[in-house]
Amino acid sequence: MTQRTALVTGGTGGIGTAIVRYLARQGHRVATNYRDPAKADAWRKAMAAEGIEVYMAQGDVAEPDASETMIQDIEQNFGPIEILINNAGITRDTTFHKMSYAQWMDVVNTNLNACFNVTRPVIDGMRGRKWGRIVQISSINGQKGQYGQANYAAAKAGMHGFTISLAQENARFGITVNTVSPGYVGTDMVMAVPEEVREKIIAQIPIGRLGKPEEIAHAVAFLTGEEAGWITGTNLAINGGHYMGW
Numbered sequence: 443m444t445q446r447t448a449l450v451t452g453g454t455g456g457i458g459t460a461i462v463r464y465l466a467r468q469g470h471r472v473a474t475n476y477r478d479p480a481k482a483d484a485w486r487k488a489m490a491a492e493g494i495e496v497y498m499a500q501g502d503v504a505e506p507d508a509s510e511t512m513i514q515d516i517e518q519n520f521g522p523i524e525i526l527i528n529n530a531g532i533t534r535d536t537t538f539h540k541m542s543y544a545q546w547m548d549v550v551n552t553n554l555n556a557c558f559n560v561t562r563p564v565i566d567g568m569r570g571r572k573w574g575r576i577v578q579i580s581s582i583n584g585q586k587g588q589y590g591q592a593n594y595a596a597a598k599a600g601m602h603g604f605t606i607s608l609a610q611e612n613a614r615f616g617i618t619v620n621t622v623s624p625g626y627v628g629t630d631m632v633m634a635v636p637e638e639v640r641e642k643i644i645a646q647i648p649i650g651r652l653g654k655p656e657e658i659a660h661a662v663a664f665l666t667g668e669e670a671g672w673i674t675g676t677n678l679a680i681n682g683g684h685y686m687g688w
Contacts, residue, residue: 443468443667444668446471446525446575446666447470447472447473447516447521447522447523447524447525448465448470448471448473448523448524448525448526448527449472449475449513449516449523449525449526449527449560449564450462450465450472450473450474450529451474451475451503451529451556451560452474452475452529452530453472453473453474453475453496453529454474454481454482455629456629456630456631456655457529457579457629457655457658457659458529459485459655460655460656460658461527461529461658461659461662461663462474462489462494462496463489463492463659464656464659464660464662464663465525465527465659465662465666466495466496467494468663470525471520472496472497473496473498473499473520473523474496474497474498474499475498475499475512475530476498476499476500476501477500477501477502479500482500497516497519497520499512499515499516499520500512500515501515503530503556503559503560504548504551504552504555504556504559505559506558506559509556509559509563510562510563512560513563513564514563517567522567522571523567523568524568524571524574524575525574525576525666526561526575526576526577527576527579527666528556528557528560528561528576528577528578528579528601529579530552530553530556531552531553531579531581531598532548532549532553533549533591533594534546534548534549534593534594536590537590537592538592545593546592546593548593549593549594549597550593550596550600553594553597554596554597554598554600554601554604557578557604561576561608565608565617568612568615568617569612569615569617571616572615572616573616574615574616574618575617575618575665575670576617576619576620577621577622577662577665577666578604578619578620579624579658580598580599580601580602580622580623580677581594581595581623581624582623582624582625582626582679582681582684583595584597584598584600584601584602585599585623585677585679586685598623601621602621602623602677605619605620605677606619606675609675610675613674616671618665618670618671618673618674619674619675620665620673620674620675620676620677620678621676621677621678622658622661622662622677622678622680623677623678623679623680623681624653624658624681625653625680625681625682625685626643626644626652626653626681627652627653627657627658628652628654628655629655632652646684647681647682647683647684648683649682649683650682651682653680653681653682658680665678
């Protein structure tokens, strides 16, 4: 396998950590971003204890200037970004009639606008090298919607619109662009939900359990491989059968 330089945004989260771990164990050189230095240092040490070295670059992907500075840091000190996983995401849940503009914009900026902020500084390099892999981490709720998540569902659905347009523009440059839409995965965030709520969610999943972060990471890693060079503009739904579509 050819060693590549990969950036996973939001890499210190549950799914992000699994993606970082998976790509690193495939032999890739992996970077991620952070906002909280203390949290980032603790996470980096935990990964190092597993034998995984990750390049850490400070940067808030919701901010265009901070994102550009972060990309410059990584590419100057670690290497040109050949694999980009737009994984960073937050929630600010409430029903729409109670939703503030700040709650709307916080989610749209971090989940959707970050795709522009991070991808724009790397796309020219990928085009010049005639190779690249870009994967957006969307959500089942971007496909089916969710009560109390108009902001999140809109942003996550928008990510796939971004994917299919970018895929068309860059296919002839050896760049593939795809989306992965996880269902409910057993991350710390989901496990913090009251047990009775989790049980109701699991009852709606035909496979009968929550997903594992490693299962999402496996799919992401597959889409970044040389063998996936004829797959572009697609959305891979990984949700245990919770939502089935074409």
